[in-house]
């Protein structure tokens with residue numbers, strides 16, 4: 186996976202050329218924890234934040250065995266970056282308003298004068314810049330036929346910020362703030378410590394206690410803090426993992442938000458299990474190891490909607506198109522392509538994942554009975570895990586039928 190994207194970009198972070206050794210990730214993280222504890226946060230003392238090797242991203246690990254149901258952290262409302270009280274009072278609908286207020290709050294946190302900058306602001310400022318596709322350089326977007334290879338619609342993420350928020354997206358720090366919000370916020374809240382948790386749908390072992398999106402009074406998060414608990418026993422040295430799309434508060438993302446969307450929003454290719462939804466072919470499937478625990482074993486495709494002959498033929502066309510993209514670019518290096526090595530690596534990681542997913546789906550569809558029934562359905566042919574939420578049908582919002 187793309188784990189080294191983060192650390193590589195940290196090295197590219199030339200905004201802080203005067204950065205001293207004290208500002209390195211471990212120091213910034215230690216300062217963050219001290220600040221949180223001094224200001225009323227609870228953080229379970231069986232945990233440590235670390236990067237165990239350069240090929241995996243920094244994350245939260247158990248350093249002692251933990252039981253299911255233990256509190257991981259409780260982060261007080263006052264330490265959370267969020268829109269102004271005035272904006273919050275207008276409601277928490279996902280109309281972009283909340284995101285705008287959060288981007289503004291993050292911008293101020295990362296650009297505060299030295300003495301006013303909190304350890305959270307410092308850590309966020311130090312995070313890798315522009316590593317998700319919507320924030321790539323223009324050159325990368327053009328050279329790599331941006332709109333063709335990475336998932337479609339990545340540019341919408343920035344367009345949405347530009348059209349809804351009164352922020353200057355040509356300003357480097359505003360762009361960084363926007364990317365931080367897109368990659369680290371839960372809806373309208375940026376929660377220190379909690380936002381260091383990585384994603385894995387096969388190894389999820391923590392959950393939210395409260396949903397920040399459902400606004401009830403008195404708001405439990407304002408009262409008791411942002412609280413996360415373990416959902417399984419976790420052994421010392423294991424990593425704590427959240428799911429960014431199949432979690433208790435993920436109803437907007439639950440059904441349609443798969444590996445391509447994860448790449449577009451968060452800038453990494455998720456490990457198996459992966460979900461792929463190809464609307465143009467009306468094919469939707471999960472890709473996983475046959476024996477979930479054996480990551481060297483056979484890979485299986487679980488079609489979530491019966492595949493059709495027409496759909497598989499479209500996937501084949503897409504695979505051919507991809508291969509012509511690859512034969513045009515694969516022998517180049519990032520310098521001759523004129524883009525950064527991180528953009529180049531990230532692009533090919535996604536290419537390989539997409540290529541593999543298409544190849545598996547085409548190959549393993551030969552074991553299925555193909556039926557054209559999916560083409561008789563309406564645009565919501567893909568809804569599987571939940572039921573459509575009436576208010577937001579156009580946005581393909583789904584609500585879980587069971588709590589996860």
Ligand SMILES: C[S@@+](CC[C@H](N)C(=O)[O-])C[C@H]1O[C@@H](n2cnc3c(N)ncnc32)[C@H](O)[C@@H]1O
Pocket residue numbers: 186187188191242243244368369380381382383384385450451452453454455456
């Ligand atoms: C909310 S932050 C998670 C914490 C982050 N690793 C850190 O160092 O603070 C989200 C970012 O973490 C990275 N990330 C999360 N899960 C990952 C995974 N399974 N593999 C690679 N990178 C991951 C991605 O760069 C993503 O944009």
